[in-house]
Amino acid sequence: xxxxxxxxxxxxxxxxxxxxxxxxxxxxxxxxxxxxxxxxxxxxxxxxxxxxxxxxxxxxxxxxxxxxxxxxxxxxxxxxxxxxxxxxxxxxxxxxxxxxxxxxxxxxxxxxxxxxxxxxxxxxxxxxxxxxxxxxxxxxxxxxxxxxxxxxxxxxxxxxxxxxxxxxxxxxxxxxxxxxxxxxxxxxxxxxxxxxxxxxxxxxxxxxxxxxxxxxxxxxxxxxxxxxxxxxxxxxxxxxxxxxxxxxxxxxxxxxxxxxxxxxxxxxxxxxxxxxxxxxxxxxxxxxxxxxxxxxxxxxxxxxxxxxxxxxxxxxxxxxxxxxxxxxxxxxxxxxxxxxxxxxxxxxxxxxxxxxxxxxxxxxxxxxxxxxxxxxxxxxxxxxxxxxxxxxxxxxxxxxxxxxxxxxxxxxxxxxxxxxxxxxxxxxxxxxxxxxxxxxxxx
Amino acid sequence: xxxxxxxxxxxxxxxxxxxxxxxxxxxxxxxxxxxxxxxxxxxxxxxxxxxxxxxxxxxxxxxxxxxxxxxxxxxxxxxxxxxxxxxxxxxxxxxxxxxxxxxxxxxxxxxxxxxxxxxxxxxxxxxxxxxxxxxxxxxxxxxxxxxxxxxxxxxxxxxxxxxxxxxxxxxxxxxxxxxxxxxxxxxxxxxxxxxxxxxxxxxxxxxxxxxxxxxxxxxxxxxxxxxxxxxxxxxxxxxxxxxxxxxxxxxxxxxxxxxxxxxxxx
Numbered sequence: 001x002x003x004x005x006x007x008x009x010x011x012x013x014x015x016x017x018x019x020x021x022x023x024x025x026x027x028x029x030x031x032x033x034x035x036x037x038x039x040x041x042x043x044x045x046x047x048x049x050x051x052x053x054x055x056x057x058x059x060x061x062x063x064x065x066x067x068x069x070x071x072x073x074x075x076x077x078x079x080x081x082x083x084x085x086x087x088x089x090x091x092x093x094x095x096x097x098x099x100x101x102x103x104x105x106x107x108x109x110x111x112x113x114x115x116x117x118x119x120x121x122x123x124x125x126x127x128x129x130x131x132x133x134x135x136x137x138x139x140x141x142x143x144x145x146x147x148x149x150x151x152x153x154x155x156x157x158x159x160x161x162x163x164x165x166x167x168x169x170x171x172x173x174x175x176x177x178x179x180x181x182x183x184x185x186x187x188x189x190x191x192x193x194x195x196x197x198x199x200x201x202x203x204x205x206x207x208x209x210x211x212x213x214x215x216x217x218x219x220x221x222x223x224x225x226x227x228x229x230x231x232x233x234x235x236x237x238x239x240x241x242x243x244x245x246x247x248x249x250x251x252x253x254x255x256x257x258x259x260x261x262x263x264x265x266x267x268x269x270x271x272x273x274x275x276x277x278x279x280x281x282x283x284x285x286x287x288x289x290x291x292x293x294x295x296x297x298x299x300x301x302x303x304x305x306x307x308x309x310x311x312x313x314x315x316x317x318x319x320x321x322x323x324x325x326x327x328x329x330x331x332x333x334x335x336x337x338x339x340x341x342x343x344x345x346x347x348x349x350x351x352x353x354x355x356x357x358x359x360x361x362x363x364x365x366x367x368x369x370x371x372x373x374x375x376x377x378x379x380x381x382x383x384x385x386x387x388x389x390x391x392x393x394x395x396x397x398x399x400x401x402x403x404x405x406x407x408x409x410x411x412x413x414x415x416x417x418x419x420x421x422x423x424x425x426x427x428x429x430x431x432x433x434x435x436x437x438x439x440x441x442x443x
Numbered sequence: 444x445x446x447x448x449x450x451x452x453x454x455x456x457x458x459x460x461x462x463x464x465x466x467x468x469x470x471x472x473x474x475x476x477x478x479x480x481x482x483x484x485x486x487x488x489x490x491x492x493x494x495x496x497x498x499x500x501x502x503x504x505x506x507x508x509x510x511x512x513x514x515x516x517x518x519x520x521x522x523x524x525x526x527x528x529x530x531x532x533x534x535x536x537x538x539x540x541x542x543x544x545x546x547x548x549x550x551x552x553x554x555x556x557x558x559x560x561x562x563x564x565x566x567x568x569x570x571x572x573x574x575x576x577x578x579x580x581x582x583x584x585x586x587x588x589x590x591x592x593x594x595x596x597x598x599x600x601x602x603x604x605x606x607x608x609x610x611x612x613x614x615x616x617x618x619x620x621x622x623x624x625x626x627x628x629x630x631x632x633x634x635x636x637x638x639x640x641x642x643x644x645x646x647x648x649x650x651x652x653x654x655x656x657x658x659x660x661x662x663x664x665x666x667x668x669x670x671x672x673x674x675x676x677x678x679x680x681x682x683x684x685x686x687x688x689x690x691x692x693x694x695x696x697x698x699x700x701x702x703x704x705x706x707x708x709x
Binding site for chain 1: 527528539541543544545546547548552553556557558559561565566567570573574590591592
């Protein structure tokens with residue numbers, strides 16, 4: 001790589017192996033072989049990226065495929081079902097990501113999102129307000145955003161701990177949510193049944209499907225577009241002597257994206273109905289991908305996103321750099337609640353309405369667990385929206401797999417949720433310790 | 444005072460002049476009538492025992508504290524530095540002892556933190572920032588980092604100091620204030636930072652180094668100024684001092700032979 005010193009060895013005081021291990025492998029490797037070796041060193045040091053969660057996912061899939069009755073776990077019907085369950089976890093984990101990267105936590109996401117979803121579902125009811133679905137969704141998401149902004153303001157301006165503020169928010173939102181449910185003549189269960197285009201649209205968020213041919217074309221456009229973007233970007237950077245991964249690695253990444261796209265579309269395009277036809281990619285997949293894409297760009301390619309990471313890494317450094325720390329944190333909490341609104345809207349679609357059955361507290365734990373399992377740190381500064389998506393898939397796979405085993409009683413769900421969360425935190429803490437024990441002393 | 448002020452407007456190669464600066468915190472007089480000159484293109488070491496007021500003086504210059512009384516002249520003009528942004532605007536950058544780097548961000552991201560370049564008003568212009576960061580580091584001959592895209596967490600202490608300095612000199616700064624730059628470093632790392640300070644001077648920058656370590660001070664400083672209990676007791680060319688006299692100024696405020704008994708080790 002250009003600019004790399006011939007006199008690297010001059011830096012004698014750092015433990016060389018530990019320092020090497022913490023460097024992202026794509027930065028010091030010029031060939032794929034070097035890259036793989038560097039990656040191995042990094043996993044041993046605890047900074048592992050997304051490979052472990054992908055490995056864990058394959059292991060879980062294999063186990064549940066093996067033990068599920070008639071290997072039904074890997075049937076297209078069940079897999080699409082799993083994607084739908086995962087969508088709520090994924091989006092909620094991406095929401096929680098905003099708080100986690102800041103080094104904070106938001107315990108209220110489950111019920112704050114539920115307020116938004118309940119407002120939307122109430123507003124579109126034909127026999128009461130009968131709003132169009134677009135303003136109804138916007139109103140719901142706006143309510144979430146305002147709730148998040150208030151929590152963020154309390155946390156930043158009054159310097160209250162986010163844990164306590166959002167715990168209070170959790171209770172308050174739970175109450176408001178139940179109040180909203182009781183509005184109108186729905187006995188606390190405003191649902192999506194009925195002949196109304198607006199009800200149908202919300203129902204379709206999760207259950208509507210895209211025509212199989214269109215699904216293939218859409219997937220092709222996304223993969224080719226993303227592939228070209230990555231390839232051209234990396235080649236340009238290599239040409240101008242900037243840091244870029246080796247070409248083979250770029251190709252492997254693009255290849256993996258293509259394989260995932262093909263597998264997912266193939267699964268969704270299989271006919272899943274016992275009678276008649278039910279095929280095509282559910283709407284929820286492009287919705288999740290849109291949230292993933294938007295938040296990835298926001299966090300990785302804009303000043304605002306950079307500042308969230310900076311605050312999570314070193315708030316004092318961010319403050320001295322002239323960043324309006326309070327504003328960035330408040331907006332991040334608002335975005336967290338906004339995204340939670342999207343997640344719970346998908347939940348309303350999945351369950352065909354909103355009711356007081358929602359276990360908002362459990363969903364918070366699933367969201368934190370999903371983000372952390374995916375690779376986001378609980379200690380701030382590290383994490384990506386992609387981690388929420390991968391972790392959400394793992395959580396949904398466990399949930400779904402247990403269900404297929406007939407282990408659907410609520411007590412087992414609680415126990416497994418707790419164990420999974422504990423495992424994620426242990427992995428996060430241990431990997432952090434592994435990373436810091438080998439690194440140089442800091443002032 | 445006004446007559447004195449007019450007379451003091453320098454065209455004499457002095458970048459920063461501090462005159463009769465006072466600062467107190469409640470009943471504690473932290474600085475008393477401090478006069479300090481920082482010439483262009485020289486390294487000035489600011490020495491003093493703990494509590495002598497080194498940090499307070501630095502922060503008054505850098506705009507973190509407002510002096511109660513006194514005047515600061517920048518390139519001959521009286522200025523009021525109200526905050527760090529004002530200081531940066533004049534060309535004063537401070538490298539604090541804790542360096543203020545975000546461990547999770549890489550070198551380029553840290554160097555541009557708060558001053559990111561954008562393409563089309565929205566997205567970060569990573570390529571241009573990386574190129575500029577690379578040039579700055581190469582200009583300072585900071586060459587031991589493997590890649591400027593590695594997170595700062597993976598750097599050694601000296602490398603971190605280098606990144607913090609590079610961050611400070613990137614913005615056409617004229618004066619770089621460094622607070623205890625070698626305090627936490629080993630021998631090799633200290634060497635690296637001292638060489639870096641000399642290179643800043645060679646590039647025509649003025650540097651003010653706050654340090655306890657007199658060996659380092661004598662190695663890099665062109666001028667030495669000593670604070671004692673809030674008063675600037677002496678400032679002169681480094682060649683006018685030896686280690687013993689600096690220690691005496693630091694511990695007694697004077698150079699008389701009665702000093703010495705209160706000498707603390709460094």
